[in-house]
Amino acid sequence: MNTDNITTNDVREISHPQIAKRANITTITSSLLLILAGILAVILWSGVAGVILIIAGAIVYIIKPKTEIYEPTGCHIERKSYFLSSEKSEITRKILEGELNDSTEPVQFLQQGGTRLDVLISKDRDFAAWQVFHFVPHKYVPVSKVYTLTGPPAVQFARFIKRSDKG
Numbered sequence: 001m002n003t004d005n006i007t008t009n010d011v012r013e014i015s016h017p018q019i020a021k022r023a024n025i026t027t028i029t030s031s032l033l034l035i036l037a038g039i040l041a042v043i044l045w046s047g048v049a050g051v052i053l054i055i056a057g058a059i060v061y062i063i064k065p066k067t068e069i070y071e072p073t074g075c076h077i078e079r080k081s082y083f084l085s086s087e088k089s090e091i092t093r094k095i096l097e098g099e100l101n102d103s104t105e106p107v108q109f110l111q112q113g114g115t116r117l118d119v120l121i122s123k124d125r126d127f128a129a130w131q132v133f134h135f136v137p138h139k140y141v142p143v144s145k146v147y148t149l150t151g152p153p154a155v156q157f158a159r160f161i162k163r164s165d166k167g
Contacts, residue, residue: 016148018127019077024067031061070122077120077127082165086114086134093132093144100156106164116140121158128154 038053068077084092084107092107092115109117113135120129128149133140149157 016129018071020069020071021066022069024064027060027064031057033057034060068120070124070127073122073124073126075123075126077122080119080121082109082117082119082161083113084108084110084115084117089115089132089134089143092117096130096132096147096157096160097144100153100160102156102159104160106160106166109164119161121154121161125155125158126150128157130157 034053034057038050038055038057040050041053042050068079069075070077088107095104095107096117115135116133118131118133121127129146131142131146132144134143
């Protein structure tokens with residue numbers, strides 16, 4: 001497991017040298033189309049419908065103007081949080097810090113829990129990062145450092161998460 005080249009103590013704000021934020025072309029295109037349709041609607045038909053389309057276009061753009069890319073492969077990074085019972089926090093952390101393979105027993109994720117596992121995985125599964133958080137009143141605090149994986153270990157980690165997510 002690699003913990004080098006990390007410039008944050010929180011996986012949700014990870015700043016890895018091989019992760020870049022890029023403009024989300026789909027969001028930009030759809031928001032521009034909505035705004036243009038709104039302008040046309042204001043000019044040709046109804047001012048109210050046009051204004052609604054313009055506002056919708058602005059909201060779409062504000063929601064997700066950028067996306068994260070794993071630069072070596074150009075794949076998008078997906079972020080997800082999984083919840084576990086507090087009793088399984090240490091066991092889960094030890095499993096994740098160890099050698100993962102297809103025989104590693106999956107963990108059971110819950111809808112809510114005292115432990116949160118935040119995960120970043122590239123679409124091609126060539127990059128992964130994870131961190132464990134524990135709930136203290138009103139917030140989750142990190143109980144592990146940020147771990148990053150590339151290559152085959154990242155693929156095994158992604159398989160483990162997928163198996164655990166199904167269970």
